[in-house]
Amino acid sequence: MRLVAITVLLVLGGCSRNPSVLLDHAGPHAAWTGWLFWVFFVVTAVVWTVVLAMLGLALTRGHSRSRLGLPPEMTPASDRRLGAWVATGVALSVLILTGLVGASYAVDRELIGLDRNTSRSIEITARQWWWEIRYLDGDPNNQFTTANELHVAVGERVKLSLKSNDVIHSLWLPNIAGKRDIIPGQENSLVIRVDRAGTWNGRCSEFCGYQHAFMGLTLIAQPPDEFQAWLATQRQPAPEPAGEEEKRGMQVFLTGPCAMCHNIRGSGTGYSSYAPDLTHLKSRSSIAAGAAPNTKGHLGGWIIDPHGLKPGVHMPVNLQNAGDFQALLAYLESLR
């Protein structure tokens, strides 16, 4: 009966082709861990089944003695026999646990080996409730900042330096690697390697306040040449506004509340990192840390009423007049 239930649940769980199932791995960290998980899962499932079978056996034996009107078995000989059973059970437990600890240590060693020789450093600052991503480079001109969308080259070992200036967050890329907490006042890092090109979901996994549920991070793994092209684009300042509407939009952005928190390189804003950098906003697939797709409609709705989408978010309600608003949208839409 219970086995049927387990099977049904496993099938239901397995049916959902879902981009964040942690056992669908795209990198060596997650692959090793996934293997270890299945070892533990199978061993513990067998242990559970055996323990329940023993309980069934014990209940049957005990019950049959009461049905036959026999007294409990308490002779020295029977106690010795029971003692041997208990000792066997304990010895087996010790053996199994030792094996599992060994397997766990072995995988841990492999994971430590994977952390060496990284070829790129990216600084990620977790904030309530979005991710600031800074691509570090020996040449300061090549450094740039973006938000919520992390690009890496397939096969490259990347070191993510994790920082927080507000509360504790935790970075989790389920298909790539385990979590690492991001703790104010402490420098943590996580090394990742993605072996399959594609888009992978990540998110904050440590409770961090109102919008913990919508603090998503998109990871895009690209072949090296595509990744280099992306880097080249991102290093550029924002394109000059082309039409009249976009120019007016830029003025709205610069003279209105937006520029207090957001930065657009090349537009003449100061440098504020309080809110996501919007230099190449349209190159990203989603807005509001993955809470909505990056379409004109969603962007407009988000600007007018951010709290409708993410209650409690730090972005204030912004009500421009309709003309300004359309111009602002047109400008933001041009930030490719």
Added chain:
Amino acid sequence: MSDVERVHDLDVPRDASFAPLELARRLQATWQPPPGLMGWLCSIDHKSIGKRYMVTAFAHLLMAGLLAMVIRVQLAGSDMQLLDPDLYNQVFTMHGTVMMFLFAVPMVEGVMMYLVPLMVGTRIIAFPRLNAFSYWVYLSGGVMIWVAFFLNVGPDAGWFSYPPLAGPEYGAGKRSDIYAQMITFTEVAALAVAIELIVTILKLRAPGMTLMRMPLFVWASLVTSFMIVFSMPSVVIASTLLILDRLIGTHFYNPAEGGDVMLWQHLFWYFAHPEVYIIFLPAVGLASHIVETFSRRPTFGYPAIVLALIGNALLSFGLWVHHMYATGLPRLGNSFFAASSMTIAIPTGIVVFCWLATIASGRLVFRTPMLWIIAFFVLFVIGGLSGVMLASVPIDLQLTDTYFVTAHIHFVLVGGAVAPLIGALYLWFPKMTGRMLDERLGIVQWALFVSGGFVSFGGMVLLGISGMTRRVYTYPPSMQWDTLNLITSLAGWAIGLSFLLLLVNILWSLRAPVRAPANPWTASGLEWLTTSPPPIYNFPLIPHVSSRTPLWDDPSGSEVVTGLRVDQREILVTTTAEAEPDMRDPVPDPSLWPLIAAIVTTIVLMGSIFTPQAIVWGALPFAAVLVAWLYPRKVLAATPAEIDQAKEARS
């Protein structure tokens, strides 16, 4: 109450001098509290206080359970709007906080303070006024947090309340202060109860009950009480530092000023991991009694179980870091804690195997309490094994903070603690109330509980593997967690229904007249020697014990010890290891001072949420109350000459 003691007590009425009926009448007159409301407020009887603890904790369970039902509505489908994130955060924080601090720990304390004095064969718990005080303090803490919740200042940073989210900057308002002060209330209550239980168990056992003849639940209570004494100070420090940060601007948890947010995590988990065992070990003790009673033989491997309990307690202090693998601690340190975390499965395994041996060699009588042992095996063993998985560092780094962990803690605590507690309720309900619970309704309730628990928490396991993080107020449909969440919710409501049936069963049974015999299950322990419910003085004559299962070897309880006074409250103190009679000790009278002291404590602690001055000025009335509470009665000591004179007169 006379305020002058007799100069000597050679000529006083003692228990051996009276026929049973007359003895009962006189003991009743000596021990009963004043009548009416005043007597209720003054009561220091461990059975009354224990029942109040249990009823209050049960009320907390029902209310926090209701919050769980609401959470399961919110999560039943994607993008649900029943709760906004602000309310959701309060609801899940209240569910966890109330279940851990105000249901689970106080519930086991209530059971311990009710059963332990009966099981060790004494008249009352040690320090009974302190016991009454602990209950009033616990009650205030519980009322405070629920009132705050209904006023929209319920805690909202999780039951673990990590700073800086719970700190002054990011936890604005009074919500986290309410949380921290509620912890203070429960700390005070729990430490008091732990001290009383340790002294009761070590000094008030019936003559002949050596340490190795103590019932297993008494052993579990002793071990648990020591765990409370050693773990609570850690959370006392943690919550005090948090209050200081929030109230007077210290920077213990502020990295910008040289503080460290990790300090909280170490202090909190150094307490909160043992806390799980503080809840679990008494439940193991209760389950051992159920197994023994219905197997009709003394528990197999008694010394092994005792050592396993102690081993569990010691190990549980050495694995708190497994809650913190992801924080970036040194990997070698993590590995050490991985090994110690897996090791704790061994003592737990020993207990389980000994139960199996007891059942297999016993003459099994299948009654409702036994069903809850099956529930323990089905649910708790999954919890324990999922704990072994989480002990592995790489696996934990993937699964921590997902629904896998939510499933793990529910399997462990619902299967390992709640199931034995319900089984124990079926077993000891007749002792507490003189009425039996309905066993057929019990079977229905059990079936709902086990199947609901298995499917609901099983669903959470799969959700965790599918990557669903904890403490999210909703999720988008693109995550495809809808089906599993709906199944989890439906099964979760089945658990809710099971508790509703239990409540109906309790209320229904209480309507029936008192007719349970003293020992309805033919169990082995001393508590079954006295009537159901027990008289206020527990035992007319203090029993003498010469085995681990006294009632199976001497069902009428004919071995007794006499010599206690019947005109004054007196208990027999015995030696720690061998339980040889040592001395007679007076017991304090019922008193209103514990209640008054608790009210003053409540005012001081609640005032301190708003101003530090409350501690300064509150200390004065508190000191006055303590003086009044402890004010000695006038005693005129008899001189040796007077005693000789009295002896001569007697002879």
